Amino acid sequence: RGSIFIHMPAGCKALHPEKLIELAREKGVLEEGTKLTDEEAYMLIFAPGFSTAKVVTDVSGRGVGMDVVKRNIESMRGRVSIQSEIGKGSTFTIQLPLTLAIMDGIETAIGDERFIVPSLSIVEFLKPAPDMIMHTLDRGETLQFRGMFLPIFRLADLYQIETTAQHPSEAILVIVESGDDLVALMVDEVLGKFSAVIKSLGSAFREVEGISGCAIMPNGSIGLILDVPTLVSLGQNLSHTFSKKRARLPSNPAALPDLPRGAMLH
Structure with missing residues (x-):
């Protein structure tokens, strides 16, 4: 039982x-x-x-x-x-x-890093045309979406990841919501559906904003689970300055938590 x-x-x-x-x-x-x-x-x-x-x-x-x-x-x-x-x-x-925390999400890629976006937070994926991207004085880079102007959140900038996509029209935008607010997260690729046992973060990751947990990906690498409410909140104020100490993803393997590789659900 x-x-x-x-x-x-x-x-x-x-x-x-x-x-x-x-x-x-x-x-x-x-x-x-x-x-x-x-x-x-x-x-x-x-x-x-x-x-x-x-x-x-x-x-x-x-x-x-x-x-x-x-x-x-x-x-x-x-x-x-x-x-x-x-x-x-x-x-x-x-x-x-049965009490294990299992999450359905979408696996995305930014450079060599893998991020999981919780399915319940996703509104839509799109590859925008250049004329859908606007710049406003108060909100910076925005996406025209269903009559709204959504902030575009460049996760590569937040986490200091090298990416080949320089303009949003060269990337994929993941529209996510938290409460009544929507933000467009900019990623390089959308790789597919993903279900996994959520694991807590290692101590080094706890200082990184916008990450709520992690899981082992099918290829054995670490996938970081995005904390959508935090990212949406930050996305509403893109003048927010991200310090390198806070935003950089740890590169030391010792910073990673001990994760079970048999925990995947495909």
Whole structure:
């Protein structure tokens, strides 16, 4: 109750508890004399440094991988278990709480960076014609949209990202809303729909305005989730000065949070 269960047939032969225990002792994972139930023996495959492969290749036998899977599942307050039967094979079961924060969004790109725009905040995407772009004294660069003049928010400038799009007509504008206010976010590309488990930010990202969380993208990179209400508020006052200390995205990998790569929902 309150959980989702994912059952995955492993597509392999059944696990032999005795062989797993023997291997674990040989590798120093298990002390001599330690007695385990069959279920406990199956879980040895999640021990760091443990591998059942007889030959080391680029993808197996290195003793890494399954321990990371287990750690990431547990980081989401989940559990993993194994059922195995001779002649029938093995099945992995992952249990995850339904309370995980899952968000539907649209993946966008600005330079080499990936940003996720929450779907509920999106009004429309468009590639504007040059004559749709106006400059006003009080609001700067604006987009003519349904009889309104919307501020154009250059995220590349805010986050100091190199981009090839110099003019809004060379980019994609994502019209987003918060309350009664609308802003056009300028991005290089719209890559498609995206659903993911939301993770909290590392300490270095907490000083960056307009970012509410992050997730692992399908290619393994970090995707930053845009905080639309904050961006819309800032977009209403584009004379706002963004300091490099506050706006620059951290480039140090150590600043990134520990994210589960198995958390993607496609």
